[in-house]
Amino acid sequence: xxxxxxxxxxEEWTDVNxxxxxxxxxxxxxxxxDPAHTGDSAGCVVLAPPMVAGGKFRILERxxxxxxxxxxxxxxxxxxxxxxxxxxxxxxxxxxxxGVFQLVRAFYPAAREIRYSPEVKTAMVLKAKDTxxxxxxxxxxxxxxxxxxxxxxxxTMTASGxxxxxxxxxxxxASHADVxxxxxxxxxxxxxxxxxxxxSKSILEFNx
Numbered sequence: 319x320x321x322x323x324x325x326x327x328x329e330e331w332t333d334v335n336x337x338x339x340x341x342x343x344x345x346x347x348x349x350x351x352d353p354a355h356t357g358d359s360a361g362c363v364v365l366a367p368p369m370v371a372g373g374k375f376r377i378l379e380r381x382x383x384x385x386x387x388x389x390x391x392x393x394x395x396x397x398x399x400x401x402x403x404x405x406x407x408x409x410x411x412x413x414x415x416x417g418v419f420q421l422v423r424a425f426y427p428a429a430r431e432i433r434y435s436p437e438v439k440t441a442m443v444l445k446a447k448d449t450x451x452x453x454x455x456x457x458x459x460x461x462x463x464x465x466x467x468x469x470x471x472x473x474t475m476t477a478s479g480x481x482x483x484x485x486x487x488x489x490x491x492a493s494h495a496d497v498x499x500x501x502x503x504x505x506x507x508x509x510x511x512x513x514x515x516x517x518s519k520s521i522l523e524f525n526x
Contacts, residue, residue: 319450320465327376327458334366334378339401342366342378346405349398350504351422352496353391353415359384360391360418361467361496364398365504367405368454375449375505377457378402380464380497392421399426408432408503432503436476436483442502443471443484449505467498 327334335341347364354360364379379398383391395418398404404426411419411431422429432438446468449455457464470486486495 320468322453323450323455323457324459324461324465325456327456330456331376334376336378342402344403347378347402348406348504348507349395349402349404349408350500350502350506351391351395351407351409351415351418352499352503353410353413353418354383354386354496359496360386361498361500362391362395362398363497363500363504364402365501367508373454375455377455377461377464377501380457380461380500382463382496388417388421391418392425395422396425406430406504406507408506410434410499410503430507432506436481439484440482442499442506445505445508446498446502455501464497464501467495468501470495471498 325331328336333342333345345366347366350361350363350365352361359382362379362381362383363377366376366378368374381394383394386394395407399407407422407426407429409415409419409422409429409432412434419429419431446455450468471484472486473482474485475481476483486498
């Protein structure tokens with residue numbers, strides 16, 4: 319399914335100029351951010367939402383930030399708000415992400431605070447699975463790290479063993495799925511039923 323998301327963006331996205339000061343002109347984008355937990359890199363994604371209901375999302379930029387403190391990461395997000403017309407920012411503010419969230423909110427008060435729970439994670443994975451399964455996500459064919467990031471996410475049980483949740487497999491290459499989580503934080507801005515009015519019934523891992 320993920321292979322179907324990969325396109326030659328320079329060829330197919332005629333409305334995007336990655337070399338311009340404003341690559342997407344004055345059209346809106348959504349930003350998702352996943353903080354660096356110990357040893358991981360932080361992930362940030364710029365997502366172009368569909369022009370029409372049920373249309374395609376496009377990952378215009380993805381970033382992995384290693385060894386950057388809260389202020390530097392917030393500044394990098396601020397730079398994106400100057401480069402694009404940012405309509406939404408979704409940030410995992412659980413634990414360590416709270417520091418970046420507070421700094422981002424200072425210049426972007428509407429930033430959405432996402433607090434993780436098994437239910438929230440499941441809803442995000444469902445939404446992403448539905449979007450990918452419907453052929454509604456595109457990213458550049460060279461960005462294989464996005465594919466690896468999604469494939470690192472596995473269904474697991476919570477510590478209590480009472481409910482299922484999703485976590486990244488600990489592979490250095492996939493950087494603990496930070497780009498995938500960042501993408502999901504951006505996708506969360508679209509309701510689950512927005513594509514076709516029907517909620518998804520699928521709840522599988524991405525690598526199935």
